[in-house]
Amino acid sequence: MLLARLLSPALTAGALDIVGADGRRHRVGVGTPSLTLRLHDKTLHRDLVMNPRLRFGEAYMDGRLTIEGGSVYDLLALLSAGTDNVQGVLGSLRETLSPALRLIQQSNPLRRSRRNVAHHYDLSRSFFELFLDRDLQYSCAYFPTPNTGLDEAQEAKKRHIAAKLLLRPGMRVLDIGCGWGGMALYLARMTGAQVTGITLSSEQLAVARERAAHAGLAGQVRFELRDYREMEGRFDRIVSVGMFEHVGVPHYPAFFAKLRDLLAEDGVALLHAIGRSDGPGSTNPWFRKYIFPGGYSPALSEVIPAVEKAGLWNTDVEILRLHYAETLRHWRERFATRREDARAMYDERFCRMWEFYLAGAEISFRYQGHMVFQMQLARSLGAVPLVRDYMQRTEAALTEAVPPPLRTGRNVGANNA
Structure with missing residues (x-):
């Protein structure tokens, strides 16, 4: 799973299981995970790679993404507490804003x-x-x-x-x-x-x-x-x-x-x-x-x-x-x-x-x-x-x-x- 491969560098202080819409389980990080991220929609695999900072929150709001073993805060803390911040790992060209776009x-x-x-x-x-x-x-x-x-x-x-x-x-x-x-x-x-x-x-x-x-x-x-x-x-x-x-x-x-x-x-x-x-x-x-x-x-x-x-x-x-x-x-x-x-x-x-x-x-x-x-x-x-x-x-x-x-x-x- 591409999402799992992209998240791996961010998880330097824990582990996470990701279950895709096809039911396949992927382990990210090191150690025994306490959290499971479950994707309920096949389109999420692409959306979370292409535009994670927008689509992740939307998917959580809509119930297309759920978290087992803890809360959404626990998941975000796990992804953010490592030496490599998840926002940097999952950054996309969409977030490289030109000065003109920022002004707008x-x-x-x-x-x-x-x-x-x-x-x-x-x-x-x-x-x-x-x-x-x-x-x-x-x-x-x-x-x-x-x-x-x-x-x-x-x-x-x-x-x-x-x-x-x-x-x-x-x-x-x-x-x-x-x-x-x-x-x-x-x-x-x-x-x-x-x-x-x-x-x-x-x-x-x-x-x-x-x-x-x-x-x-x-x-x-x-x-x-x-x-x-x-x-x-x-x-x-x-x-x-x-x-x-x-x-x-x-x-x-x-x-x-x-x-x-x-x-x-x-x-x-x-x-x-x-x-x-x-x-x-x-x-x-x-x-x-x-x-x-x-x-x-x-x-x-x-x-x-x-x-x-x-x-x-x-x-x-x-x-x-x-x-x-x-x-x-x-x-x-x-x-x-x-x-x-x-x-x-x-x-x-x-x-x-x-x-x-x-x-x-x-x-x-x-x-x-x-x-x-x-x-x-x-x-x-x-x-x-x-x-x-x-x-x-x-x-x-x-x-x-x-x-x-x-x-x-x-x-x-x-x-x-």
Whole structure:
């Protein structure tokens, strides 16, 4: 079997049995395999050789490919943990993208951005509640210790970001890509800031407004259905968490120029985004088609030149390496325990798609060079202190702070307008 011969170099730390559609068994790797990959369609033999990065996920979604003895995560980890990464072994000419094709894939004008966001983020709140933390943080958590739980790690992430923003009561803050509002509400409640959150997801907007009203913060936090390119005015602080992956390299100059225009002269911005450690690349075609159309996680070498051209100071950069792998592990395990609830909301194919997504995303951070970067930016040279110990002091103070009591609002529905 050609597929078995191609996979052999990747399996340097284990073994796998592959059963073809004809029933013949092929052993790959060294040792006794604990997993069996079973192909149920003869056309898969060709598809997995010609375009594995797209067809493997599709076959798993459709049930044309099944795994015995473990999960899809176990299989992907086995194929990725060796000295030769399976993506390199099974790479094809389709993945050798020309610069022009990469620019087309990452082009996100306003109308396309709205459509791309709706594709993923306009799923129901109830679905995301199955596996996210209690604050609905759909981005990389921050794990101070290996034993930190998901809820605590997401709180630690918000503290970590707030400490870098140097916030004071009354400051005007813009949250670009505010999600379901958790970050904006945290900053308002814990620091006294006035926060504007913007999103392109109608579902997220409704939830964020409902949460602000319920917390009695509707007068301090407002949420709008708006793109960053449509914003005007000046803000003392700007934060963006998990949104930059949807901008696209062709739009980086405009993004950072707009950020500079929106930032006060002594303002500070914090960008939290997924990146890659191995230089510019391309988005996995299965992820691009089914999960994040138009999405791309950049190398820092693609980001920093755009920051420089916009006339911004890059005042601090922190690389979070395995934090997102651990976040995704929690999501994957939580999703598995609530899988039947997800299937009742959608269907079996949808559940298999999300299993593959969560497993594949965790693998990319654990074995394939993906990471998260936090980049602190400013317009002026003296906007932040000369040494970064203020971050640790502020973070410690926020850890010990007792949050103000929730001021439960009335007429929640009226505040959703």
